[in-house]
Amino acid sequence: MNLDAYFRIGETVTLGTHLFEAEAIKSFARKYDPQLFHLDEEAAERSVLGGLCASGWHTAAVWMKYNLLQLSQASGSVWQGAGQAPEFGPSPGFTDMKWLRPVHVGQMVTYTRTALGHRAMASRPGWRILTMAGAGTLASGDPAITFNSAVLVKVVSSE
């Protein structure tokens, strides 16, 4: 199993484009981020954000959805560790989550992933840690969200 077959260092992969619709924005906000500019069109228009927009925690979680979807499409059932596909472990976290612009209702966000590198883990033989940059960009070309992330990947030796 060659990690570089899945993650070419420095190459930006488009994961997918997501339309943020009112009901999904409100549904996420009711559960996790019940502020009026995520819940109510009229109140949102009067707010500093000028209109209904998605919670930043929502726009971040949707990146993960498209990240996994792309990996699945690229390699079958990646997260089942089937065949020679990489097996993912947990993520130690990420740094520098920047919510650069609000994502308003009806806007499309195109998500990307750029592999930055991977290295062996001294503490877990057989696993590597993969670092990557994630982003979500509006149709205007302006970035809405950027961050740097990491995930553990098990190195399955080829037979």
Added chain:
Amino acid sequence: MNLDAYFRIGETVTLGTHLFEAEAIKSFARKYDPQLFHLDEEAAERSVLGGLCASGWHTAAVWMKYNLLQLSQASGSVWQGAGQAPEFGPSPGFTDMKWLRPVHVGQMVTYTRTALGHRAMASRPGWRILTMAGAGTLASGDPAITFNSAVLVKVVSSE
């Protein structure tokens, strides 16, 4: 309106304790993080995580839920900007999200917020930026999640 009435610098406020139940773990994962160790008990037991556990994006979003709930209880309808309660704007993001330990099904996480400071924003007169440390701790006392965050707060002058 005195920000320090809501946010005492350096004081750690307990926001609430959340029980991570199987159906909620799976429901979040189906939408945003469909990896087997978040979706299926048996597959999770065979995985590197050793059992069903919540997505890190889920444990992060639940912090925000309890953060807003505590602010609401502390000051009425804080996010409606009513009365002398602070009006919150967007967050520019956060740094150093660390998922330190998995949150397994049936575990309780106690969320906290520690205000670190606030300062005027040169770019937005009348607004301050509040920085804070967020955390979620297991019943054992071990931290599961920590991060540093920030949010814009409108300074409403007292009459």
